[in-house]
Amino acid sequence: MKLTSLFPLLFLIPLLASCAEKKQVYIVYFGEHKGDKALHEIEEHHHSYLQSVKETEEEARASLLYSYKHSINGFAAELTPNEASRLEKLEEVVSVIESHPRKYETHTTRSWEFVGLDEEETDSDFPSQKYEVDDRFRVGRTFLRKAKHGDGIIVGVIDSGVWPESRSFSDKGMGPIPKSWKGICQTGVAFNSSHCNRKIIGARYYVKGYERAYGSFNVTANKDNLSPRDLDGHGSHTASTAVGRRVIGASALGGFAKGSASGGAPLARLAIYKACWAIPNEEKVGGNTCLEEDMLAAIDDAIADGVHVISISIGTSSPLPFSKDGIAIGALHAMKRNIVVVASAGNSGPKPGTLSNPAPWIITVGASTLDRAFVGGLVLGNGYTIKTESITALKMDKFAPLVYAANVVVPGIALNNTSQCLPNSLIPELVKGKVVLCLRGAGSRVGKGIEVKRAGGVGMILGNSLANGDQVTSDFHFVATALVTPAVVEKILNYIKTDKKPMAFIKPGETVYKHQPAPLVTVFSSRGPNVLDPNILKPDITAPGMNILAAWSGADAPTKMSIDTRVADYNIVSGTSMSCPHVSGAIALLKAIHPKWSSAAIRSALMTTAWMTNDEKKPIQDTNGLPASPFALGSGHFRPTKAADPGLVYDASYRSYLLYGCSVGLTNIDPTFKCPTKIPPGYNLNYPSIAIPNLNGTVIVKRIVTNVGSGNSTSTYLFNAKPPSGVSVKAVPNVLFFNRIGEKKGFQIVVKARKHKVMNATEKGQYQFGWFSWTDRDHVVRSPIAISLA
Incomplete structure (x- = not known):
């Protein structure tokens, strides 16, 4: 009797587990529309798929966020992982995509x-x-x-x-x-x-x-x-x-x-x-x-x-x-x-x-x-002067004492953060009226200036880390600010260590044009x-x-x-x-x-x-x-x-991208297109550049150019190349003759690893770069090359 009573419970365990599964949004993607349904019919069709994995029709309709009906065939719905997995197994489903929030980061007069x-x-x-x-x-x-x-x-x-x-x-x-x-x-x-x-x-x-x-x-x-x-x-x-x-x-x-x-x-x-x-x-x-x-x-x-x-x-x-x-x-x-x-x-x-x-x-x-650059200035008490990047118009009235953030930080701050000027990290009694050297790393650039101001500082020198190099990004800071490179940071730190009363003065920024190199x-x-x-x-x-x-x-x-x-x-x-x-x-x-x-x-x-x-x-x-x-x-x-006048272009059709998709697992998108038995390599997509990883021997890359040149309809283009190190690059043919606008010509780029080159372990797999071009009297049609040797 006791054994029999367990059966209902055992039956309920999978159901309870399913209910406990966390729901999240998935996109169920079917590829291209066949064009045989009206918009309302498409949405009902999408509902039918949801009903196949949901308990009730009401639950299916409540779970739907979007029905993609115009060009994209698919829907977004709230599903459990199990429901998403069941839908993904259906033959007509191209893919099921788990929703991923994408965070963009800041990702013109001049x-x-x-x-x-x-x-x-x-x-x-x-x-x-x-x-x-x-x-x-x-x-x-x-x-x-x-x-x-x-x-x-x-x-x-x-x-x-x-x-x-x-x-x-x-x-x-x-x-x-x-x-x-x-x-x-x-x-x-x-x-x-x-x-x-x-x-x-x-x-x-x-x-x-x-x-x-x-x-x-x-x-x-x-x-x-x-x-x-x-x-x-x-x-x-x-x-x-x-x-x-x-x-x-x-x-x-x-x-x-x-x-x-x-x-x-x-x-x-x-x-x-x-x-x-x-x-x-x-x-x-x-x-x-x-x-x-x-x-x-x-x-x-x-x-x-x-x-x-x-x-x-x-x-x-x-x-x-x-x-x-x-x-x-x-x-x-x-x-x-x-x-x-x-x-x-x-x-x-x-x-x-x-x-x-x-x-x-x-x-x-x-x-x-x-x-265009925004140039300010930094002057140290020892006379060292340097132009700095700055878009703050805030001014200092006079020289002020200079301190390093790590020397004026509250106890308990992690050692690798002591120089970062993070919120509530600076001691006001040691910062008031001073210029603070802060380093980039943790925290926002603007936030560091806010912390300096909170602690009573009158200026900030913001030093780039080695990872950020010599380029600095301008911000609207809350105190007079000078942005400096890692090399300048070293000079400032040495000055602070060796001078009994280090001082600094920050000049406001100005807009400067024709700043080279650019x-x-x-x-x-x-x-x-x-x-x-x-x-x-x-x-x-x-x-x-x-x-x-x-x-x-x-x-x-x-x-x-x-x-x-x-x-x-x-x-x-x-x-x-x-x-x-x-x-x-x-x-x-x-x-x-x-x-x-x-x-x-x-x-x-x-x-x-x-x-x-x-x-x-x-x-x-x-x-x-x-x-x-x-x-x-x-x-x-x-x-x-x-x-506007490139001479030649490398064109590619929708079907050529579908064919390319076959080489990277993106298949069954369009009901009118099926991947061939022999799939061409991805590098044969008619792209205006060439990339070949792990080259070993010879690879033949196929390309087609279309004549869109202005002026005379007849033109002759000559091939030229600067091959990557350790590689030879040739075109067959190496001269292209065009008799009319819109005419297409195919050619092959023969890429061959030079056998006489002996590579060490560090060179293997490293990319080398070059270019090739087609040139007539008026145009240079240039394409980059990236190749790594096996």
């Missing part, structure tokens, strides 16, 4: 002028920041006129929303909204239909995934509004960098970077997709969070709305497999509709292999510097190699991402710190988040000039015409002072005016 796109020949208000009117700027103005400043092109920005009152989003003088636009202006808290105009032609927000992850939305805890309004600043900054209107007299706090702020395509239209939100009860300095399912819904809507370019300054520090990456999946569907998707490489550099958004159908953008690759820009598929060389390109001035939210302080009560219409921010919209704006111009070019053709045009030299006509440098490799620089620093 930048567009720096790359040759200046709207006006003169600017009498700000003559000091102008170059001479040389041929480069005449070409740039011709390019802008030809592109109609981006008019007619719609750029979708997936980010934290928009501050519509900014002058950068004025629609004054703009024509009617393009007839191709199918989107909406979604209203919400502090955002109504009047906030959309002929510039901001659409706005939406996506919060279902965020609320499942963090609980019901609370305005106080979330410091945000349930609407497309941007209370963070990041979204407004990226949007205005890409397509903001020209605003004369823009500057940051203290008048820094004063000039005419403009996006790359100032007459292009803007569609806002807010999918990023503040983490509840956290300071915003570290960035916002963007949920996979919310971003995928935004991409699905953007495709249906009719955008031409999607700009995504969002990524992860460790890339996900393509089949589990919502941005990669959404971007592939966008690419099929000839929408160009641009994304940031990430801010986890200079460590190698940290690059985000590595899918080959995404244009992945790293960050480089401008020729560009440089930034220290924070994430590096290759591509850890998901080393056969694809990433990043693709770099663009300005250091100290970029652009529009800001009227509801957020420039430092993003709650203690900061200052308000700024424009703010200076750094990150690949800033370099990404530079390329998005350039693409809007290229789309206006070449509306029939594919996404791959535009990428190719940008990559093969990029700068490889700085303004001193020397190779662009990395943070170590050596020439930057393609893992840092990509194909080079973007040059929009040259990209």
